[in-house]
Amino acid sequence: MLADQINDLLPQTQCTKCGFDGCQPYAAAIAADQANINRCPPGGTEGIIKLAQLLNRRPSPLDESCGVHRPLQVAIIDEQHCIGCTLCIQACPVDAIVGAAKRMHTVIKDLCTGCDLCIAPCPVDCITMVDVTPARAWTTEDAKRAKTHYLRRKNRATQEPEALRFEQQNVTLTEPVHASQDKQALIARMLAKARARRAQS
Numbered sequence: 660m661l662a663d664q665i666n667d668l669l670p671q672t673q674c675t676k677c678g679f680d681g682c683q684p685y686a687a688a689i690a691a692d693q694a695n696i697n698r699c700p701p702g703g704t705e706g707i708i709k710l711a712q713l714l715n716r717r718p719s720p721l722d723e724s725c726g727v728h729r730p731l732q733v734a735i736i737d738e739q740h741c742i743g744c745t746l747c748i749q750a751c752p753v754d755a756i757v758g759a760a761k762r763m764h765t766v767i768k769d770l771c772t773g774c775d776l777c778i779a780p781c782p783v784d785c786i787t788m789v790d791v792t793p794a795r796a797w798t799t800e801d802a803k804r805a806k807t808h809y810l811r812r813k814n815r816a817t818q819e820p821e822a823l824r825f826e827q828q829n830v831t832l833t834e835p836v837h838a839s840q841d842k843q844a845l846i847a848r849m850l851a852k853a854r855a856r857r858a859q860s
Contacts, residue, residue, distance in 0.1 A: 662690040668709045670701040670797050671806040673752035674774035676726045681752070681809075689714070697721050701773070701797055703728030730794045731801070733771040734778075737785040738763050747777035747786060753808040772805045773797070 666686035677698040679685040688694035689710070696710040697719045704721060711718040721728060734756070736747070743761040755771040758764030768791075775788050 660690070662687045664713060665689050665710065668702075668706065668713060669699060669802070670706065670772075671802040671809060672701045672772040672774045672797070673805075673809055674701060674772070674776065676700050678725065682806075695719070695722065698725045700726035700728050703796075729790075731791045731797050732773040732775075732788040733768045733791055734766045734773070734775065735787050735789050736764050736766055737787070738765070740783050740785040742783055742785075744782060746780040746782065750776045750780050752776065752812065753805055754812050755808075770805075770808060772801070 662683070663686070666683050669682040669686060671682050673681045675681065677685045677694070679688060679694070685694060685699070689696055696714065696716060697707050699706055700721065702710075704718075707718050707721065710716070734747075736756075741758075741763045743758060743763060745758065745760055745764075747764060748756045748758060752774065753770055753772055755767050756764055756777060757767060773788065777786050778788070
């Protein structure tokens with residue numbers, strides 16, 4: 660299918676900067692002539708040219724309303740201020756963040772695609788994006804590896820939704836999180852502890 664060919668040319672960061680919920684939906688929209696080929700910041704000019712060649716279209720400059728192209732970045736979690744809320748783990752499309760409820764989280768740099776989807780949900784702003792060292796561009800091999808991890812997570816969510824929910828929330832017997840209000844209350848308590856810890860430091 661044309662959409663699959665297009666998807667194979669996308670960087671598989673699943674960053675949603677194109678305005679679609681991942682690379683495959685964006686590819687489907689391009690194939691249906693419902694989206695321009697210049698809406699992928701991670702792919703940059705090189706990605707636009709590849710898509711233009713496949714589709715026999717004229718390349719156009721990157722639509723910077725979607726973002727700007729930059730070298731590969733990875734997420735870094737400030738371990739001193741992480742409250743273990745698991746929201747970043749739930750947001751990561753490739754399982755690049757590991758941790759447990761009420762415990763410090765960390766990023767597996769080799770898996771991180773630089774999508775920055777973990778930034779917005781963090782309630783204590785303890786996640787930042789940094790350039791990889793030495794600086795380099797996102798590669799085709801990176802995209803293949805990212806797609807593998809994304810599909811693995813997606814399949815697990817489809818086939819074992821309860822297992823994934825438990826994995827994301829890492830619910831403990833001492834302080835269960837069964838509903839959204841309970842979760843919000845738990846995060847509020849964690850925030851209070853984090854602020855107290857900051858005040859002491």
